[in-house]
Amino acid sequence: MDVRATTTPPPVGRRERNKQRVRERLYLSAIELFVEKGYDSTSIDEIAERADVARGTFFNYFQRKEDIITAWGERRRAALVTGLDEDSVPTSGSEARLQQCMAVLARINLEEPQLTTAMLTAWVKAGRPILEEPYVADVFARIVDSGVRRGELNPGVSPIVVGNVLRDVYLGALYRWANRSSGATESLAGELQQILRLLLDGMTGTTKA
Numbered sequence: 430m431d432v433r434a435t436t437t438p439p440p441v442g443r444r445e446r447n448k449q450r451v452r453e454r455l456y457l458s459a460i461e462l463f464v465e466k467g468y469d470s471t472s473i474d475e476i477a478e479r480a481d482v483a484r485g486t487f488f489n490y491f492q493r494k495e496d497i498i499t500a501w502g503e504r505r506r507a508a509l510v511t512g513l514d515e516d517s518v519p520t521s522g523s524e525a526r527l528q529q530c531m532a533v534l535a536r537i538n539l540e541e542p543q544l545t546t547a548m549l550t551a552w553v554k555a556g557r558p559i560l561e562e563p564y565v566a567d568v569f570a571r572i573v574d575s576g577v578r579r580g581e582l583n584p585g586v587s588p589i590v591v592g593n594v595l596r597d598v599y600l601g602a603l604y605r606w607a608n609r610s611s612g613a614t615e616s617l618a619g620e621l622q623q624i625l626r627l628l629l630d631g632m633t634g635t636t637k638a
Contacts (some may be wrong), residue, residue, distance in 0.1 A: 452490045454480045459497040464543050468494075468551030486587075495555045501548050502557070505562050507585050513568075523576025524629055530568060530627050534599060535618035538606070546607045559599070566596035583631075591628070598624045 458479035462471040473494055477484045493498060512533035521529070538545045552558065570592025576582035602624060606617040 444638065445589045448490075451480075451482060451486065455482065455487060455490055456497060456500055458547065459494070460501065460544060463497075463551055468498075468554060475553045477606060498548065498551050498555050498557060502552070509533055509565070509568065512536065523572050524581065526572045526575075527569065527625055527629070528622065530572065531599070531621040532618060534565070535621050538603060538617060546602075549603065549607050563593065563596050563598065566592040568592075569595040594624070595628065598628075 453568070455476060460475045462475055462479060466475075471494075473487050474484055475495075476494075477487045480487075491500075509530075513530060516529050516533065564590075572587065572589040573582060573591045574588035576585065577584055578586060580597075599621060602617065602620045606620070
């Protein structure tokens with residue numbers, strides 16, 4: 430038996446718990462202000478004041494205001510992984526897996542539409558679409574690669590290229606959704622599935638009636 434696999438990790442100490450609470454308070458204060466005032470109009474002083482800490486305390490947890498965007502992105506990536514794991518069907522094919530991925534992405538955005546819109550705007554202004562690694566593209570690419578190897582998708586397609594295309598069309602749909610009125614929020618999931626259907630028909634070499 431591998432003892433390491435059954436060893437319970439040591440409990441987090443009080444000092445670390447306090448640090449985690451302060452960091453969470455700063456993060457939540459920042460995103461609240463981004464929603465209320467916009468990213469550009471929110472200062473670090475205001476974030477610290479909302480979190481009830483000294484201005485210098487902010488820099489103990491985040492080097493720049495832009496790091497709040499990074500933290501938001503990390504949480505979304507974790508939510509995507511969790512969503513895919515929770516909804517996973519072991520016997521499902523690559524097509525179902527791609528549909529599931531689009532559904533989870535839609536759900537993540539629709540759960541907090543105002544926050545998504547505010548943070549998406551901040552993400553673009555901070556140049557993150559260019560600077561950050563295309564994590565979602567990698568998720569799509571792995572699913573496509575599995576589908577190609579299992580003979581479910583056209584062997585002539587490049588998983589990396591398809592992953593990037595799926596990420597690009599996902600972001601395009603997300604940008605359009607963010608610019609619509611709140612009454613149109615439910616259309617995001619449907620648009621993502623329609624886009625995926627168009628691409629799948631090309632990748633599988635079939636056309637469904």
